Amino acid sequence: MVVMSDLHSLKQELSKNEVEPLLPIEKKLIGWSLGLGIGLLVGLAVLNRLFPFL
Amino acid sequence: MTDTAVVARDASPVELSEDWLAVIVGIGIFALCLLGTLGPDLVGWVVTTSVWTTPDKALAPFSKAYASLSGFGSLLVTYGALLAVLGAAAVSLKTDIRRFAIAFTVVFFLAYGSWIVGNQANLAAVTPADLAKFGLSWSLRLTNEGGYIVALVLGLVIANFFPRFADWLSAAIRPELYIKIAIVIIGASLAVTAVGKLNLASSLLLRGVAAIIEAYLIYWAVVYFVARKWFGFSREWSAPLASGISICGVAAAIATGGAIRARPVVPVLVSSLVVIFAVVEVLVLPLLAQTFLWHEPLVAGAWLGLAVKTDGAALAAGGIADALIVAKAAGEGIHYQLGWILATTATVKVFIDIFIGVWTFILGYVWTNHINKVAGSARARPVEIWQRFPKFILGFLVTFIVGLAIALSIDGSMTTRFNGAVAESNVFRVIFFILTFFSIGVLSDFRKLWQQGLGKLAAVYFVSLFGFVIWVGLLISWLFFAGVKPPTAG
Numbered sequence: 001m002v003v004m005s006d007l008h009s010l011k012q013e014l015s016k017n018e019v020e021p022l023l024p025i026e027k028k029l030i031g032w033s034l035g036l037g038i039g040l041l042v043g044l045a046v047l048n049r050l051f052p053f054l
Numbered sequence: 055m056t057d058t059a060v061v062a063r064d065a066s067p068v069e070l071s072e073d074w075l076a077v078i079v080g081i082g083i084f085a086l087c088l089l090g091t092l093g094p095d096l097v098g099w100v101v102t103t104s105v106w107t108t109p110d111k112a113l114a115p116f117s118k119a120y121a122s123l124s125g126f127g128s129l130l131v132t133y134g135a136l137l138a139v140l141g142a143a144a145v146s147l148k149t150d151i152r153r154f155a156i157a158f159t160v161v162f163f164l165a166y167g168s169w170i171v172g173n174q175a176n177l178a179a180v181t182p183a184d185l186a187k188f189g190l191s192w193s194l195r196l197t198n199e200g201g202y203i204v205a206l207v208l209g210l211v212i213a214n215f216f217p218r219f220a221d222w223l224s225a226a227i228r229p230e231l232y233i234k235i236a237i238v239i240i241g242a243s244l245a246v247t248a249v250g251k252l253n254l255a256s257s258l259l260l261r262g263v264a265a266i267i268e269a270y271l272i273y274w275a276v277v278y279f280v281a282r283k284w285f286g287f288s289r290e291w292s293a294p295l296a297s298g299i300s301i302c303g304v305a306a307a308i309a310t311g312g313a314i315r316a317r318p319v320v321p322v323l324v325s326s327l328v329v330i331f332a333v334v335e336v337l338v339l340p341l342l343a344q345t346f347l348w349h350e351p352l353v354a355g356a357w358l359g360l361a362v363k364t365d366g367a368a369l370a371a372g373g374i375a376d377a378l379i380v381a382k383a384a385g386e387g388i389h390y391q392l393g394w395i396l397a398t399t400a401t402v403k404v405f406i407d408i409f410i411g412v413w414t415f416i417l418g419y420v421w422t423n424h425i426n427k428v429a430g431s432a433r434a435r436p437v438e439i440w441q442r443f444p445k446f447i448l449g450f451l452v453t454f455i456v457g458l459a460i461a462l463s464i465d466g467s468m469t470t471r472f473n474g475a476v477a478e479s480n481v482f483r484v485i486f487f488i489l490t491f492f493s494i495g496v497l498s499d500f501r502k503l504w505q506q507g508l509g510k511l512a513a514v515y516f517v518s519l520f521g522f523v524i525w526v527g528l529l530i531s532w533l534f535f536a537g538v539k540p541p542t543a544g
Contacts, residue, residue, distance in 0.1 A: 019286040020282075020288050020289060022282055022283065023424070025420060025424040026278075026289070029275070029278075029420060030275045030278060030279050031275075033270075033271045033272070033274060033275035034271065034276070036271055037267050037268070037270075037271025037272040037275065038272065040267045040271070041264060041267055041268065041272070041530065044263060044264050044534070045533050045534070048533070
């Protein structure tokens with residue numbers, strides 16, 4: 001069992017100024033998720049209006 | 055808990071064992087319940103709790119075949135059976151069995167005691183009919199799931215005011231194991247719910263898809279971006295946090311933590327936040343829904359399914375909103391049938407839940423192949439994806455697919471028997487949820503967590519939940535559910 005004190009201090013870890021820059025794959029993941037999500041939602045909203053009985 | 059705020063477990067070997075143990079225990083419980091449909095009920099002794107005003111009415115065995123046990127007897131048998139099964143699991147996890155047995159005994163009775171307290175009618179009774187039945191003039195209307203809140207609060211009290219006692223209990227404080235077992239068990243129950251809901255209202259299908267898109271593609275991406283870019287969190291923290299806020303709380307945070315190989319402390323901390331914020335949401339959002347959305351009941355139900363994280367809290371909020379809105383509409387002369395708002399919340403939640411496995415698989419793939427690549431290797435081998443895959447999700451998929459296949463292929467009396475078996479397995483799921491909520495409370499020494507930087511995590515959660523998730527959830531619920539009304543009574 002590992003106790004918290006064995007890990008790096010969370011406070012230090014969470015408040016460190018050193019920032020991991022966003023990698024291209026992360027930007028791609030965020031971009032594709034959002035793009036696909038918004039596109040699909042718009043498509044579903046249109047379907048919902050055209051075929052309200054669905 | 056000495057000077058620690060949170061106790062976490064060793065990395066992959068124990069975590070992997072916990073995953074497989076969850077699969078074995080969860081499927082084992084489901085299989086035993088299923089066997090009861092063909093012959094004698096083997097686990098009908100499991101204890102259930104009803105809403106009560108006098109303590110002697112609180113407990114009972116699940117099956118009438120075990121009525122002779124009495125409520126307290128079934129509680130003892132349930133405790134003994136869980137001690138045997140989880141004791142064996144503790145041995146395989148190389149935990150001192152004597153220490154585990156003593157600690158588990160205390161954990162079980164404190165956690166289940168909280169559940170019993172949470173079922174007291176002044177806390178749990180929801181509808182005016184319930185209040186009349188129990189002869190009460192008031193109730194907090196928390197539903198019986200308020201017992202989770204009591205268990206969580208008791209755990210928090212122990213962690214924050216009795217840290218030595220919390221440390222003494224630590225051998226049996228295993229929220230990850232408990233929630234994973236619960237998730238495996240819940241598969242069959244969600245399958246039956248999905249079949250039932252689809253039969254009742256197939257039009258919710260399209261809207262369920264919208265919920266999935268919203269939670270996984272839009273919420274996750276935005277929260278991950280906010281955590282990474284605005285708050286400067288590392289990838290290890292941001293991914294479980296985004297899943298916890300976006301998808302379905304504790305289970306999603308743990309599954310994501312496993313998929314990206316975060317240290318166990320990360321999803322445990324995120325889970326603590328998820329539970330605390332879910333408790334606040336359960337207390338506030340149903341009242342807002344009653345005030346502002348009573349004329350669009352299904353918008354309210356869908357909104358709660360999208361906004362309240364953790365299944366238990368979401369369904370509790372849906373149940374409370376159901377009662378509040380139906381009562382308010384009745385006051386205006388519209389008599390909606392009770393249960394449709396809760397059904398909408400449950401449907402939205404089900405659709406979101408069943409894709410946790412797929413989403414964590416995608417994240418596991420991206421992390422393995424592009425973010426945590428093994429040095430010297432251009433692309434991760436497929437076997438690494440498998441190694442990082444949270445195995446308990448396989449157990450969930452097995453119970454879900456088996457449950458769905460059975461539910462779709464039977465009818466008549468077999469359906470009744472099968473639904474009974476699934477309800478029986480769900481009683482075990484509730485017990486593991488109670489143990490999880492209590493354990494998370496015991497692991498959360500908030501004074502120390504705050505000192506150690508939890509405030510920044512809470513800030514991301516607060517900004518994302520109240521600045522984005524709730525409002526976008528409302529907008530999309532409105533887009534897809536506005537104008538769809540529950541049937542009226544009579």
